[in-house]
Amino acid sequence: MKAELIIDEQLNDDEVKIHTKTAIAGARVLSFIDHFTTDRENLVIRSDEEFLMIQKLDVICAEVQDKTLTIYTKSGEIVTSKSLSALMEEMKSETFLKVSKAEMLNIHMIDRVEPSFSGNLIARMKNGKKVSISRRYVSALKERLGI
Numbered sequence: 001m002k003a004e005l006i007i008d009e010q011l012n013d014d015e016v017k018i019h020t021k022t023a024i025a026g027a028r029v030l031s032f033i034d035h036f037t038t039d040r041e042n043l044v045i046r047s048d049e050e051f052l053m054i055q056k057l058d059v060i061c062a063e064v065q066d067k068t069l070t071i072y073t074k075s076g077e078i079v080t081s082k083s084l085s086a087l088m089e090e091m092k093s094e095t096f097l098k099v100s101k102a103e104m105l106n107i108h109m110i111d112r113v114e115p116s117f118s119g120n121l122i123a124r125m126k127n128g129k130k131v132s133i134s135r136r137y138v139s140a141l142k143e144r145l146g147i
Contacts, residue, residue, distance in 0.1 A: 028146045031094040031107065043090060045071060047080050054078070059096070060127050061105040062087055072129055097144055099123070099133040107144050 011017065020026040043059070045052045054073055062071045064084045071078040071087070088098055098104045105123060113133075114122045121133040121141065133141055 024143055024146050027094070027143055031144060045078050045080050045082065047078050052078055056091060056093065056095075059091075059106055060109040060125050061103065061129060061131050063131075064102045072125075072127060074127070094144070097137070097141060099131060099137045099141060101134070103131055105131050107141070110145070113141075113145070113147075 008017070018026060018029055020029065041056055042053050043056050045054060054071075058073045058075065060072045060074065062069060062084065064070075067081070069080050069082050069084060069087065071080065084098070084102065084104060088096065088104055091104075095106055095108055096104055097107055105125065109126045111124045111126050114124065116122045116132065119135040119138065121138055123131045123133055123141075125131060
């Protein structure tokens, strides 16, 4: 990939323009930028009677079962009553992607992606966990990964 920095003093202070030929290339660039800015922020999770501070960057994936959200991080698991949609809203990041009705993942923590039956995919995460990507979300994952 060829990259070029062009200084345009007519842009606003908080404005950056990225020109790419394809949406896939653009999504990849935005994901990398997002990973090194937004993902370094802390996330506050209430678990039982305590509040835990974790970096967004440390989140590997999350899943909901029986109205209980389990967040898998580099250092372990956190169980909370927070909804998956509320967690995704707090993440506000290109790095995190909802991959089914009940699961989301950090695309930078994917070790490999394997085909499954019925057009689904299985993502094997760096912590060994398998995350099922439903057919509805396969194209979004492929776009984010640039495949």
